Amino acid sequence: MTPGERELLLARAYLLRVAEPPALGLTRLIAEVGPVGAARLVRTGEAPPETSGETDARGDLWRPEEDLASAESVGARLVTPEHDEWPSWAFNAFDLAVARGHHHLVGPLALWVRGEARLADLAERAVSIVGARAATDYGECVAGELANNLVQHGITVVSGAAYGIDGAAHRGALAGDGPTVAFLACGIDIGYPAGHRLLLDHVAKSGAVVSEYPPGTSAARHRFLVRNRLIAGFSDGTVVVEAGARSGSRNTAATARTLGRVVMAMPGPVTSAMSVGCHALLREQEADLVTRVAEVIESIGRFGTDLAAEPKVARRPTDDLDPETLRVFDALPLRGGRSPEEVARDSGVPLNRVRALLPTLELARLAERHPEGWRCARPPRPAPNKPNKSPRAGTMAPATPARPPPLPSAGAGIRS
Amino acid sequence: MTPGERELLLARAYLLRVAEPPALGLTRLIAEVGPVGAARLVRTGEAPPETSGETDARGDLWRPEEDLASAESVGARLVTPEHDEWPSWAFNAFDLAVARGHHHLVGPLALWVRGEARLADLAERAVSIVGARAATDYGECVAGELANNLVQHGITVVSGAAYGIDGAAHRGALAGDGPTVAFLACGIDIGYPAGHRLLLDHVAKSGAVVSEYPPGTSAARHRFLVRNRLIAGFSDGTVVVEAGARSGSRNTAATARTLGRVVMAMPGPVTSAMSVGCHALLREQEADLVTRVAEVIESIGRFGTDLAAEPKVARRPTDDLDPETLRVFDALPLRGGRSPEEVARDSGVPLNRVRALLPTLELARLAERHPEGWRCARPPRPAPNKPNKSPRAGTMAPATPARPPPLPSAGAGIRS
Numbered sequence: 017m018t019p020g021e022r023e024l025l026l027a028r029a030y031l032l033r034v035a036e037p038p039a040l041g042l043t044r045l046i047a048e049v050g051p052v053g054a055a056r057l058v059r060t061g062e063a064p065p066e067t068s069g070e071t072d073a074r075g076d077l078w079r080p081e082e083d084l085a086s087a088e089s090v091g092a093r094l095v096t097p098e099h100d101e102w103p104s105w106a107f108n109a110f111d112l113a114v115a116r117g118h119h120h121l122v123g124p125l126a127l128w129v130r131g132e133a134r135l136a137d138l139a140e141r142a143v144s145i146v147g148a149r150a151a152t153d154y155g156e157c158v159a160g161e162l163a164n165n166l167v168q169h170g171i172t173v174v175s176g177a178a179y180g181i182d183g184a185a186h187r188g189a190l191a192g193d194g195p196t197v198a199f200l201a202c203g204i205d206i207g208y209p210a211g212h213r214l215l216l217d218h219v220a221k222s223g224a225v226v227s228e229y230p231p232g233t234s235a236a237r238h239r240f241l242v243r244n245r246l247i248a249g250f251s252d253g254t255v256v257v258e259a260g261a262r263s264g265s266r267n268t269a270a271t272a273r274t275l276g277r278v279v280m281a282m283p284g285p286v287t288s289a290m291s292v293g294c295h296a297l298l299r300e301q302e303a304d305l306v307t308r309v310a311e312v313i314e315s316i317g318r319f320g321t322d323l324a325a326e327p328k329v330a331r332r333p334t335d336d337l338d339p340e341t342l343r344v345f346d347a348l349p350l351r352g353g354r355s356p357e358e359v360a361r362d363s364g365v366p367l368n369r370v371r372a373l374l375p376t377l378e379l380a381r382l383a384e385r386h387p388e389g390w391r392c393a394r395p396p397r398p399a400p401n402k403p404n405k406s407p408r409a410g411t412m413a414p415a416t417p418a419r420p421p422p423l424p425s426a427g428a429g430i431r432s
Numbered sequence: 433m434t435p436g437e438r439e440l441l442l443a444r445a446y447l448l449r450v451a452e453p454p455a456l457g458l459t460r461l462i463a464e465v466g467p468v469g470a471a472r473l474v475r476t477g478e479a480p481p482e483t484s485g486e487t488d489a490r491g492d493l494w495r496p497e498e499d500l501a502s503a504e505s506v507g508a509r510l511v512t513p514e515h516d517e518w519p520s521w522a523f524n525a526f527d528l529a530v531a532r533g534h535h536h537l538v539g540p541l542a543l544w545v546r547g548e549a550r551l552a553d554l555a556e557r558a559v560s561i562v563g564a565r566a567a568t569d570y571g572e573c574v575a576g577e578l579a580n581n582l583v584q585h586g587i588t589v590v591s592g593a594a595y596g597i598d599g600a601a602h603r604g605a606l607a608g609d610g611p612t613v614a615f616l617a618c619g620i621d622i623g624y625p626a627g628h629r630l631l632l633d634h635v636a637k638s639g640a641v642v643s644e645y646p647p648g649t650s651a652a653r654h655r656f657l658v659r660n661r662l663i664a665g666f667s668d669g670t671v672v673v674e675a676g677a678r679s680g681s682r683n684t685a686a687t688a689r690t691l692g693r694v695v696m697a698m699p700g701p702v703t704s705a706m707s708v709g710c711h712a713l714l715r716e717q718e719a720d721l722v723t724r725v726a727e728v729i730e731s732i733g734r735f736g737t738d739l740a741a742e743p744k745v746a747r748r749p750t751d752d753l754d755p756e757t758l759r760v761f762d763a764l765p766l767r768g769g770r771s772p773e774e775v776a777r778d779s780g781v782p783l784n785r786v787r788a789l790l791p792t793l794e795l796a797r798l799a800e801r802h803p804e805g806w807r808c809a810r811p812p813r814p815a816p817n818k819p820n821k822s823p824r825a826g827t828m829a830p831a832t833p834a835r836p837p838p839l840p841s842a843g844a845g846i847r848s
Contacts, residue, residue, distance in 0.1 A: 035780065036759065036779065069782055070780070072782040072783070073776040073781060073783060074777055077777075154701060154703070157703075158702055158703065236759075237750075237758065237762050238755060238758050238759050238762055283699030283700070283701075283714070284699065284700075284702070285700055286574055286698055286723035286724070287570070287574065291699075292723075295699060295721055298699070298714060298721045299720065299721040299722070304715065305699075305715040306715070307708075307715075311715065339536075339654060339657075343452065343654045346652040346653050346654055347652070360489040361489055361490055363452065363489070364452025364486070364490060365489060366484075366488040366489050367488070367489060370489075
């Protein structure tokens with residue numbers, strides 16, 4: 017690392033500590049004078065008023081060396097927008113949201129990261145799974161299974177490491193051999209919640225544990241809400257699995273929508289209080305209903321190429337009959353036989369049509385001749401399912417990739 | 433009954449027997465020459481070719497007296513478009529569908545009805561509940577509860593008397609003291625399915641059992657599909673509760689949509705094969721998701737007046753805090769005390785704002801003074817829920833009734 021790179025890293029570490037995210041004023045100052053310049057202005061109390069409201073309370077906390085050391089002691093590093101692995105393409109959504117006036121959706125100044133994988137690679141194709149802490153067995157089961165199936169399709173599973181759905185999603189992804197990413201609402205060195213410390217170690221090995229809070233920061237309610245924007249922004253889409261009537265997951269869903277991400281929800285029994293939030297999202301058409309990985313991939317996917325296959329159903333030999341022929345078929349007895357005249361009367365189909373249709377049914381092995389007339393043939397086994405495109409297929413635009421390949425970051429300085 | 437009225441009734445009974453519904457050609461002939469004239473032309477083999485294809489197979493079956501007697505023997509009567517109780521307003525949807533080219537959605541020529549209630553009254557505000565025969569306990573339970581709640585809101589519950597969801601809907605309505613209506617795919621005198629004969633007796637007492645098939649007609653597959661249009665057309669909306677991947681209920685839903693009716697579906701566990709059809713309808717946005725009677729009423733209801741109330745959730749005293757105040761509150765310790773300077777540092781809120789916000793929190797009984805500084809006050813009990821309008825409320829048009837009051841039928845002749 018060159019002295020210049022080190023200076024940038026120290027500046028970013030300091031700026032992460034002095035402003036509680038989201039920090040729009042500080043972000044704008046950095047855009048104007050660069051991170052080193054911004055750090056100098058904040059430290060000397062010369063920051064413009066727009067920034068000083070965010071930094072005044074902690075501006076004198078110059079301890080970037082200590083923060084970097086604390087992070088290193090738990091195997092974490094600081095990843096900044098100057099690094100190649102910065103997920104620039106995914107985080108571009110934050111800039112667009114701010115430009116549209118959503119100031120609380122400003123992106124992170126940098127991220128503390130524990131794990132070997134490159135952030136940009138993990139964000140390449142990612143889906144977040146969020147939901148209730150007080151999840152039911154049903155919710156944990158379907159969240160875990162979905163996560164497991166997502167990683168087997170090469171999709172990173174993103175969540176927030178909480179008890180309930182979050183934990184089930186991380187565990188399901190790990191059982192499928194990852195990768196999975198956890199965004200924390202506390203410092204990277206804080207094992208929160210305590211019961212998930214071991215889980216977080218596994219998440220770090222599989223993908224990454226990530227936080228924008230300086231080491232030592234404790235989890236707090238408002239930080240969960242602020243953290244949720246990172247989960248939403250890092251992912252192509254967010255699946256809500258179980259959410260009560262008031263639920264932080266609906267906040268993540270709203271953020272994902274504002275960031276232009278796909279919002280999905282899994283339904284559950286209408287008798288379950290833990291599905292009320294999901295059903296509300298679906299009823300208000302704020303989310304796509306998903307029940308399995310193919311539908312998630314269809315919802316987030318490249319239009320026209322990632323359509324979910326229709327569930328396989330056994331086809332019946334009578335499925336392709338037109339209504340008139342079906343009426344004739346339905347009028348045939350199972351035993352004995354019936355004359356064409358009787359079939360015409362019972363089906364209401366004119367006799368000359370009945371006479372034409374009975375041999376057709378015979379050719380299809382659906383009818384057979386009998387001394388007393390005609391009857392049903394013993395049904396053959398159902399034919400294998402025909403390939404069947406979703407009804408959405410007809411309206412699809414030509415295939416375009418959902419994301420262009422990641423660009424090297426344009427910022428000056430550090431190359432890892 | 434005048435001789436002219438009797439002649440009309442015999443003509444309609446005959447026409448119901450000679451053509452398997454739906455019978456567009458015959459309907460057009462009746463519109464042109466009236467039912468008595470149409471009956472004469474069919475009987476003498478002089479019907480135009482458009483009609484004769486529908487009537488040739490059974491044209492010689494002149495037995496309206498016998499059919500009326502068979503019906504009377506099971507307590508049924510023939511209701512025709514010439515009767516005041518004909519649900520003209522509801523069935524108007526069939527004429528509109530035919531005009532748009534949906535020829536299989538032509539309305540019934542008349543209806544065999546068992547039950548004391550007037551059809552037009554029963555159709556005044558009606559919701560159909562349809563679903564799988566092989567329903568789960570969950571499906572039958574929620575269908576029955578929804579039906580029960582619908583009739584308690586003065587809404588007729590319509591279904592098809594089959595095992596599974598249909599039966600649960602009728603029973604739920606009966607338990608709530610009706611009214612409920614069953615449309616049959618067989619003759620009015622055929623107790624089908626056999627295990628529901630007693631149930632059909634109760635349905636007739638509460639509302640009506642209805643069929644467009646002549647007495648003695650047996651149930652057949654194509655008749656279920658044709659019958660489904662009556663269930664859909666008679667109701668303001670159709671709720672699908674449990675449907676497999678291939679299900680007749682999806683046929684009813686598609687018909688309801690074509691007829692301009694509201695289509696709704698109840699979700700269930702994604703692990704249940706019996707909810708696959710409902711989830712497909714919801715994912716393709718072909719149905720509104722409903723979980724309780726208030727949402728059904730909102731979906732079918734008069735815009736702007738029948739909005740479902742948001743589910744009641746306990747409010748927390750911190751719900752109304754702005755983000756900055758919440759950050760200050762979150763930085764307060766539960767025990768001991770913390771100085772405003774410490775609170776400023778921990779929350780990232782500037783000290784002068786912290787000094788202004790702490791007394792505000794004290795007034796709201798959320799913070800209290802302590803020898804060492806400030807701390808959380810013991811939380812008061814949650815306040816009662818505030819009235820809360822659905823987010824849809826803002827976009828509503830001024831109240832207009834979903835249906836005008838029923839008109840007396842314009843046809844000549846019989847008045848009951």
